[in-house]
Amino acid sequence: MRKIRESMNVSIERLKNIHFVGSKKIRKSARINILGEKVVLIASSTGGPRSLDVLIPQLPENLNVPIIIVQHMPAGFTASLAYRLDKISNLKVKEAEDGESLQKNVVYVAPGDFHLGLKQEDHKIKLFLDKSDKINNVRPSADFTFDLAAEIFKENALVVILTGMGRDGAKGAFKVKHYGGTVIAESKETSVVYGMPKIVAQEGYADFVLPNYDIAEKILEILTDQPRG
Template identity: 50%
Template sequence: MAIRLLVVDDSAFMRKAIENMLQKAPDIQIVGFGRNGKEAVELAEKLRPDVITLDIEMPIMDGLEALSQIMSKCPTSVIMVSSLTSEGAEATIKALELGAVDFLTKDKSFASFGVMKLEDQIIEKIRQFATKKHFRIPTAKPKQSIQPKTTFTPTAVKAGSGNKRIVAIGTSTGGPQSLQKVIPLLPSSLNKPVLVVQHMPPNFTASLANRLNTLSQLTVVEAQGKEKLEPNIVYIAKGGFHLKIKKIGTNYYTDVTNEPSNMLHIPSVDVMVESVAENFGRDALGVIMTGMGSDGLKGLQKLKGLGGAVIAQNQETCVVYGMPRAVVEAGIADEVVPLESIANTIINYCK
């Protein structure tokens, strides 16, 4: 059965471009086109598509308001189509909180972040989210105000080998929403640095870091390079750059680089975790969360081989069970836990 897709964009050129991109995917059928948010809501209710691609900046009703109404009236897997601007990044983070399953970025050449072309990416994402099992109802209400930083008392979970000195987290599709259920629950008593790779383009990682910082007890920053690793600071890898660690004397510093440049994802979870493994070995904790593909597997295999510990998110709570699946099937996960238990498990390993 063909995947039914609704395309909504105020640009006729973009609507046609998406149509052309899908010509090599006969299993995807465009059932309608919308030119603004109002039409998006009406067509979503009328056509009941499997997936919607939804532009953010549109007349009459913008994509965020349309998304909010769609999720309320006829919940559907929605992929946002966003510009690479700072404004587009902030709106995209908000859209993911409202229930969008993922996003695509567009620029003048219609190329996306990393080395994947938009054509390949859009087909992969539509196929991935066509089944309802990937759909996730947002827990945050539309227009919810930012909650103040709060204290957190961890509950008892399975104890791990403690006293890890650093935490390395890798995630992709579904990561922005999922990180909001992990990073804000890490207490100031953690007293360890945390490195995070989230597959995102430039501007988006800065917006993500800012959002997480408002919600968390730890300080969350986008890594700029040459920063001394400090306890209770979360370093988000900068979009378009890898995040590594460099030791100078007795201290460790962030190293932001675009090498290796031949990676499928930049930033890469593998590159970051391998660097953590090389510098901290058995004293490091690796965490792999929701995402397509297998980025992180090689790095975590190295970390595990050096005596480090590995946590994987379970299938039931992943938006996409790809990256954690690769780690679990490789047999290197010390624990496989649901999203809501990841923070507690990290705390146990860092005691």
């Protein structure tokens, strides 16, 4: 618990052109130059909301990419998670809706009890909700979302595997790596349950293994210093 509390107060002033004020938010926008169409995909389970509380508020409002969160939660709870994250973050955070177009600078939370998919339609990328069987005993499943996102974004997909039990997200991370994308796993140091990120690290899919308070900085480094596409 002490590590979790301390992580909320870690300064990220060394981020280029970003000023960190307080324990939860970046008040000023970063000037970010990102090439290509990219997406950030996040998987989380047990302890996930705590790590999301650290990660999402550190990202600037003009990140210029969409973010998709697959958090293992029952129906109803994901809407509350999205609402709370929206209140403490610079980016807009919302529960994903069936048929809506993917937009930059928006964080989409997969609704509880639905898989969240992506498809290309009319030169847009649209989200859809799916009620097919559970994957890895969960719905929503990160593997479901990551598999489809990898097909669309290929090397421009960035996956983050946060705390949680089980192995959901591992197959999706493998597919993202297959297409040349990047994978970050949360370290044991800040994981409430070191299951999902441990599997990804052990299988060799993780490009970086970091505590939750350092992940936002690495995301920005990857999006800006290592442009793809």
